[in-house]
Structures are given as C-alpha cells and as structure tokens.
Amino acid sequence: MNIYVLLKRTFDTEEKISVSNGVIADDGAEYIINPYDEYAVEEAINLRDEHGGEVTVVTIGEEEAEKQLRTALAMGADKAVLINTEDDLEEGDQFTTVKILEAFFEDKDVDIILGGNVAIDEASGQVGPRLAERLDMPCVTTITDIKIDGTTVNIERDVEGDVEKVETTLPVLVTCQQGLNEPRYPSLPGIMKAKKKPLDELEIDDLDLDEDDVEPKTKTTEIFLPPEKEAGKVLEGEVDDQVKELVSLLKTEAKVL
Amino acid sequence: MSKKVLVIGEAREGSLRNVTFEAIAAANIVSDGGEVVGVLCGDGDLSEMGQEMVYYGASRVITVSNPDLKTYTSDGYGQAVYQVIQDESPEGIIMGHTAIGKDLTPKLASKLESGLISDATEVIAEGGDVVFTRPIYSGKAFEKKMVTEGLVFATIRPNNIPALTRDDSLAGSISEKEVEISNIRTIIKDVLRKSSDGVDLSEAKVIIAGGRGVKSAEGFEPLEKLAEVLGGTVGASRGACDAGYCDYSLQIGQTGKVVTPDLYIACGISGAIQHLAGMSNSKVIVAINKDPEANIFNVADYGIVGDLFDVVPKLIEEIKEMKVNA
Ligand SMILES: Cc1cc2nc3c(=O)[nH]c(=O)nc-3n(C[C@H](O)[C@H](O)[C@H](O)COP(=O)(O)OP(=O)(O)OC[C@H]3O[C@@H](n4cnc5c(N)ncnc54)[C@H](O)[C@@H]3O)c2cc1C
Numbered sequence: 001m002n003i004y005v006l007l008k009r010t011f012d013t014e015e016k017i018s019v020s021n022g023v024i025a026d027d028g029a030e031y032i033i034n035p036y037d038e039y040a041v042e043e044a045i046n047l048r049d050e051h052g053g054e055v056t057v058v059t060i061g062e063e064e065a066e067k068q069l070r071t072a073l074a075m076g077a078d079k080a081v082l083i084n085t086e087d088d089l090e091e092g093d094q095f096t097t098v099k100i101l102e103a104f105f106e107d108k109d110v111d112i113i114l115g116g117n118v119a120i121d122e123a124s125g126q127v128g129p130r131l132a133e134r135l136d137m138p139c140v141t142t143i144t145d146i147k148i149d150g151t152t153v154n155i156e157r158d159v160e161g162d163v164e165k166v167e168t169t170l171p172v173l174v175t176c177q178q179g180l181n182e183p184r185y186p187s188l189p190g191i192m193k194a195k196k197k198p199l200d201e202l203e204i205d206d207l208d209l210d211e212d213d214v215e216p217k218t219k220t221t222e223i224f225l226p227p228e229k230e231a232g233k234v235l236e237g238e239v240d241d242q243v244k245e246l247v248s249l250l251k252t253e254a255k256v257l
Numbered sequence: 258m259s260k261k262v263l264v265i266g267e268a269r270e271g272s273l274r275n276v277t278f279e280a281i282a283a284a285n286i287v288s289d290g291g292e293v294v295g296v297l298c299g300d301g302d303l304s305e306m307g308q309e310m311v312y313y314g315a316s317r318v319i320t321v322s323n324p325d326l327k328t329y330t331s332d333g334y335g336q337a338v339y340q341v342i343q344d345e346s347p348e349g350i351i352m353g354h355t356a357i358g359k360d361l362t363p364k365l366a367s368k369l370e371s372g373l374i375s376d377a378t379e380v381i382a383e384g385g386d387v388v389f390t391r392p393i394y395s396g397k398a399f400e401k402k403m404v405t406e407g408l409v410f411a412t413i414r415p416n417n418i419p420a421l422t423r424d425d426s427l428a429g430s431i432s433e434k435e436v437e438i439s440n441i442r443t444i445i446k447d448v449l450r451k452s453s454d455g456v457d458l459s460e461a462k463v464i465i466a467g468g469r470g471v472k473s474a475e476g477f478e479p480l481e482k483l484a485e486v487l488g489g490t491v492g493a494s495r496g497a498c499d500a501g502y503c504d505y506s507l508q509i510g511q512t513g514k515v516v517t518p519d520l521y522i523a524c525g526i527s528g529a530i531q532h533l534a535g536m537s538n539s540k541v542i543v544a545i546n547k548d549p550e551a552n553i554f555n556v557a558d559y560g561i562v563g564d565l566f567d568v569v570p571k572l573i574e575e576i577k578e579m580k581v582n583a
Pocket residue numbers: 006007008009034036037058059060061085089090091092093094095096097098114115116117118119120121122123124125126127128
C-alpha cells in the first residue's frame with residue numbers, strides 16, 4: 001500500500017506564547033510534531049506492517065522541519081519529503097498549503113493519506129478535507145479506528161462524542177483524532193536507521209508552481225494576546241464561609257446567578 | 258458594500274442548533290444591509306425550521322429535502338449546498354464551527370477555491386472590510402483575519418456571537434430546492450449515540466465539569482445535582498473520560514468540545530493546556546481543587562482550595578438557600 005502522512009511542525013504544546021513585532025515570537029521555542037499527526041504516523045506504520053507497502057511523510061515548511069521528519073522516520077516511516085517554501089514564499093494560508101499538496105500528489109499513486117484533524121497552532125482543521133476535495137477522494141475526519149480489507153475501509157469516527165461507523169473504499173483521506181492509538185517513542189535503533197532513510201527536499205518550482213498560483217486568500221491583520229486576566233480570587237477561611245462568599249460573589253460581582 | 262450571505266443551518270434531534278441563529282447574526286454583520294439567506298438540508302418537511310431562521314433574522318430560506326440528506330455525509334451535503342451556492346452566487350457564507358461545519362466548509366471552500374476563516378469568536382465590519390477574530394495556539398493568543406479576495410467564508414464558534422432577538426412578526430419566503438445527489442462515497446453504517454440527554458454542551462450557559470479528582474462514576478452525582486440547581490449541564494476532562502467515570506461525549510478541550518458558557522465550574526481538574534483550549538474563553542470560571550498549585554487556578558476567576566466532595570454539597574445547599582431567599 002502507498003501510505004502518505006501529512007505532518008506539520010508546531011510549537012510545543014507547553015510553550016508560553018508571546019507576541020513581538022506583530023508575530024508570535026519563536027526564538028528559543030521548542031517544536032514538536034503536531035500531536036494529531038503523531039497519531040497519523042503511528043497508524044500509518046501499523047497499516048504498513050499489516051498490509052505491506054511504504055509510508056511517506058510529507059511536510060511543507062522550513063529547513064528546520066527536517067528534525068520532525070527525522071523523528072517520524074525514527075518512529076518507523078520509510079521516506080520523508082520536505083517541501084521547503086522558505087526561499088520562495090512569504091505568505092501562505094490553508095489555500096496555499098493545499099495547493100502545494102495537491103501539486104505534490106498529482107502524479108502519485110496513493111492508497112491512503114492520513115493527516116491530523118487539527119494543527120494545535122493555527123487550528124483551522126481545513127487541510128485534510130480541503131486536500132481530499134482537490135484529489136477527488138472520499139474524506140473521513142476525526143477517526144478513532146480504521147480497518148482495511150482489500151479496498152474496503154471500515155472506520156469509526158468521533159462526532160462530538162458519538163461514534164459513527166463509516167464504510168468507504170480506497171483511496172481515502174482520513175484525519176486522526178485522539179483515541180486512535182498510542183504513538184510510539186522512537187527507539188535508539190530507529191533513530192540510527194532514520195539517519196539513512198531518504199529525505200527528499202523539494203521547492204514549489206519542482207512542482208511546477210509559482211508564487212501567483214499559491215497566493216493566499218486570507219490574511220492575518222493582527223495577532224494579540226488575550227487581555228491579561230486579573231489574578232483570580234482564591235477564597236480563604238472555613239469551607240462554609242468560602243462557599244457563602246463564592247455564592248455571593250457569583251451573584252453580586254460576576255452576576256451569573 | 259452590501260452582500261448576499263448564505264447561512265448554512267444545522268439541526269440536532271429535530272430542532273435547529275442555537276449556533277445557527279448566531280450564524281444569522283454574524284451573517285447580518287457581514288452582509289452590511291444585504292440579504293441573509295438561510296439554507297437547510299435534510300429529509301422531510303423543513304419549513305418550520307426555515308420559519309425559525311426567518312424569525313431570527315434571515316431574509317429568506319432555501320430548504321433542500323432529499324432522502325440522501327437524512328443523515329449528514331460530506332458528499333451528500335457537499336453536493337446539495339454546492340448546488341445552492343451555484344444558484345445563488347453569494348458573496349459570503351457563514352456556518353457554525355461544529356462537527357458538521359468543520360467537515361463540510363473546508364470541502365466547499367476548496368471546491369470554490371476560496372479562503373475560509375474557521376472558528377471565529379467575533380465578527381466586525383471595519384470600513385468596507387469584514388474582520389474576524391479567532392483563537393490560535395490553543396487559545397493562548399488571538400488573530401484578526403480577513404479575506405483578501407472573493408467570498409467571505411467563515412465558521413463561528415458556538416456561544417460567542419449573540420443571536421438576534423427572535424421576532425415572530427418577521428416575514429420571509431421559504432422556498433424548496435430540488436438537488437441531484439449521486440455517488441455518496443462514505444456510507445454510515447451505524448451511529449452509537451453517547452450523548453446522554455438533549456443538552457448541547459457547546460451551547461450550555463452553565464457547565465459543571467469534573468476531572469480525575471471526581472474519582473468514580475458515582476463521584477459525578479454531586480456535580481449533576483449542582484448542575485440541576487443552576488440549570489446547567491455536566492462536562493468532563495479527558496482524565497475523567499479516560500478513567501471511565503463518564504462518557505467521552507462529555508469531554509471538553511482540544512479533542513473534545515469547545516465551550517464558552519457564562520459560568521464554568523471545574524471540580525477536580527488540574528487545568529492541562531488541552532483542557533484549557535476548550536474552556537478558557539468561558540465568561541466566569543470557578544475552580545475547586547485540593548491542590549493550591551493546580552494550573553486551573555491560573556485561569557479561574559474564583560478558586561476554592563478544598564475537597565470537592567466537601568465543597569460541592571455545601572455549594573448546592575447555599576445556592577438553594579439563596580434561591581429561597583430571592
Ligand atoms: C508559504 C506559507 C507561508 C505561511 N505563512 C504563514 C504565516 O505567516 N503565519 C501563519 O500563521 N501561518 C503561515 N502559514 C501556515 C498556514 O497559515 C497554515 O498554518 C497551514 O495552511 C495549515 O493550516 P492549519 O495550521 O490551520 O492546519 P490544520 O488544517 O488545522 O491542519 C490539519 C492537518 O493538516 C496537515 N497539515 C497542516 N499543515 C501542514 C503542512 N504545513 N505540511 C503538511 N501537512 C500539514 C496536518 O496533518 C495537520 O494535522 C504559511 C503556510 C505556507 C505554505
């Protein structure tokens with residue numbers, strides 16, 4: 001099976017966020033594989049181990065994203081592709097990202113594409129379903145279980161807590177939700193092997209795209225931090241008094257009762 | 258410049274979700290005096306729900322009824338709404354950022370080669386532009402975003418943009434549209450309903466949430482009682498769901514539901530960032546936790562350091578008493 005994973009390099013979940021010069025400051029920030037894409041990598045490896053084939057991990061980003069791709073290779077993916085836009089593009093949005101991915105997949109023979117259901121930074125959740133539409137593939141979002149039998153695919157997906165059982169066929173694009181699996185940590189031999197696995201680097205030119213083709217449809221005009229919350233009141237005294245005070249505050253100060 | 262804006266409505270258990278009315282209010286801002294056109298897909302008679310959309314401010318409503326639209330599939334709804342878009346050539350489209358909204362809108366935007374601004378919590382008209390605010394980095398920051406060209410397409414987070422007041426003297430036409438639906442590639446075999454009752458967490462005004470500190474399924478009972486006296490509903494952290502104390506449909510956070518109630522009471526929840534991503538926008542947050550260092554206190558307006566099994570029952574009594582005295 002030809003298995004592809006869409007991977008985004010994101011800020012570490014625990015990073016403190018600050019804004020400087022109108023953008024999120026990234027000096028010294030730790031980066032990780034978007035957590036939902038880790039589920040995608042793990043599932044891709046399991047599907048390959050069960051059905052044979054090859055796992056290729058694809059990311060659009062800067063040179064630094066190589067680190068996250070190597071981690072995915074160390075987990076067990078076979079190949080990685082970095083589409084490096086650093087020198088060619090200043091701006092981009094979900095339209096841009098998908099236009100590039102569409103061009104990448106144009107000449108590929110694909111059985112399944114796995115992505116995350118959302119990236120924890122920009123968090124639009126658009127990339128998976130947008131790409132499926134361009135590639136004319138069925139798309140199943142927020143999956144928590146997948147079984148493939150021949151070309152028949154049986155999926156369980158999370159719909160606001162309900163479980164929907166869906167049947168579809170290959171080729172398919174799915175986006176992964178927490179609960180699908182427990183991503184493995186790369187093993188030491190895995191890390192050693194990953195160094196020798198192929199990691200191709202492409203530029204948009206290699207995909208026959210130029211800047212105009214991928215011009216974003218939206219723009220960010222401002223980034224700001226939520227207003228500093230006044231330190232909350234931690235109540236004191238006996239529990240009975242705290243409870244009385246809380247109810248009174250909720251009623252008179254917060255006016256929510 | 259006034260615009261024609263479509264609002265894709267969404268029903269749950271036979272009635273419209275509140276976010277549909279909020280979407281009409283948002284569309285009203287985007288339309289700037291233009292037309293707000295409701296769109297409803299389903300199977301059977303949708304005119305009553307269409308009428309509700311008119312009472313909440315839609316200029317008119319298009320209903321699309323077809324057996325293939327009985328349950329949501331991205332292919333079925335995608336084709337139906339796309340045909341309406343072709344007919345109407347709108348300049349804007351607004352929908353709720355719900356499970357269906359998240360699945361459907363990127364597909365449509367991609368087909369239309371348009372931009373899409375997802376999960377907006379505010380919409381304002383500035384000069385000739387429409388500017389959306391949306392949370393990024395799990396709610397640790399916000400961005401203002403606008404469309405640079407073409408369709409103004411956005412989804413809105415439930416419970417953030419107030420709906421207009423219902424006015425049943427408003428009139429507007431409800432028209433039916435026939436659509437062709439073919440080749441639905443995903444077949445829904447079964448849906449295991451987990452949501453216990455009709456309350457939609459993402460639209461609740463008061464939420465009492467329990468975490469691993471609740472310790473058992475029975476431990477949720479005092480929380481349910483508190484929810485009852487406050488006219489609210491119960492939610493949970495991932496920790497409580499994973500431990501099997503409650504169902505995943507109650508989960509709040511990045512993986513679960515994103516909520517913005519007027520009052521959020523977190524009981525025995527530590528306040529992990531993935532949990533905060535789902536609730537930190539709540540208007541008033543109360544934390545009850547026995548660990549004074551718990552991160553939840555950093556986002557709480559009011560905190561009680563203590564054992565929830567001691568605090569919650571007392572809170573119920575105090576609120577009951579307040580109500581009697583009121
Ligand atoms: C040239 C360029 C310039 C950009 N400039 C900016 C900028 O200045 N500011 C800014 O905030 N953002 C910028 N972006 C990123 C862009 O705005 C979005 O972050 C990106 O389109 C993904 O959207 P999302 O984060 O909402 O991901 P979602 O749609 O939430 O992601 C869902 C899934 O899609 C896949 N996916 C998402 N992004 C990628 C990727 N890059 N590569 C591979 N798979 C992916 C992953 O599987 C992910 O889990 C730029 C993008 C490009 C291509």
